[in-house]
Amino acid sequence: MTIHVHDPHDPRLAPFTNLTDMQLRMRMEPAEGIFLAEGEKVILRALDAGFVPLSALMEAKWLPGLESQLAQHDCTVFLADEALLKSVTGYRLHRGALAAFVRKPLPSVPEVLEDAEFVVVLEDLVDHTNVGLIFRTAAALGADAVLVSPQCADPLYRRAVKVSMGAVLTTPWTRAQPWPWLLEDLGEQGFERVALTPAPSAVDLRGWSPAQAGGRVALLLGSEGPGLSDEVFARVDTQLRIPMTERVDSLNVAAAAAIACYVLAAGNAD
DSSP states (O other): OEEEOOOTTOGGGGGGSSOOHHHHHHHHTTTTOEEEEESHHHHHHHHHTTOOEEEEEEOGGGSTTTHHHHTTSSOEEEEOOHHHHHHHHSSOOSSOEEEEEEOOOOOOHHHHHTTOSEEEEEOSOOOHHHHHHHHHHHHHTTOOEEEEOTTSOOTTSHHHHHHTTTHHHHSOEEEOOSTTTHHHHHHHTTOEEEEEOOOTTSEEGGGOOGGGGTSOEEEEEOBTTTBSOHHHHTTOSEEEEOOOOTTOSOOOHHHHHHHHHHHHHHHHHO
16 A cells, blocks of 8 residues: 655654654564664565565655565555655655564574574674674675674664665574673584684784684674673683784774674685
8 A cells, every 4th residue: 555645743654753763672572573674775675584564654766666565565655755754754864765674583592503604793882883784794704693792782773774785684693692601602512702802912813714713603793992891701712803003903893893704704615
């Protein structure tokens, strides 16, 4: 069903009306939890990944690329002009289309790790852009799964979904609980628990290969400011550092993740 809307206060637009993604998560999770996908490509990837759309809000020019796929579901499509979209959402939609999807129950950690050889583990990241970028990098460079700590920023936050270009919807992931004791289970399952750190005492990333650990690797990345916690470092097998010039002492966590994933994925391929 397609409906043209003209009132930004239309109650049918509630999922899109000045609600932060955190509010959406807290109000309606888990049984009725929703997330927002923005842009034609990301919406199509959500549909391809089996997520069920509840409703969509977009400019009419985006309808042809989405109409047939959304029509396969009981999904109402609301059409509005650019000004009304901004009034409803509170920000300018660069790609003019939003869709609200039902969250799936998260899989268990054993399900996510069942066939995984290379996983990325995130501890308490707070920036959703970084989370989205890391998911995109992990998917691009061959990581099999991502684990996120209980306090880590939500991978299904609108910004994270958008920045990842939908990678958070196709990459196996779940919350790592109990934290940080789950890291001990990773060790027992044969994962080399590798912490990325700028510490001078850490091993140069360029000189280390997953083959030295027997193959299975869990790359641990910490929060943007403090990095990994002492509790995590106490459960780490190897500390790796990215060599840098003296002009800087650290890298953004998403940039560091990209470098480490490239090197470790190449090592796994060998």
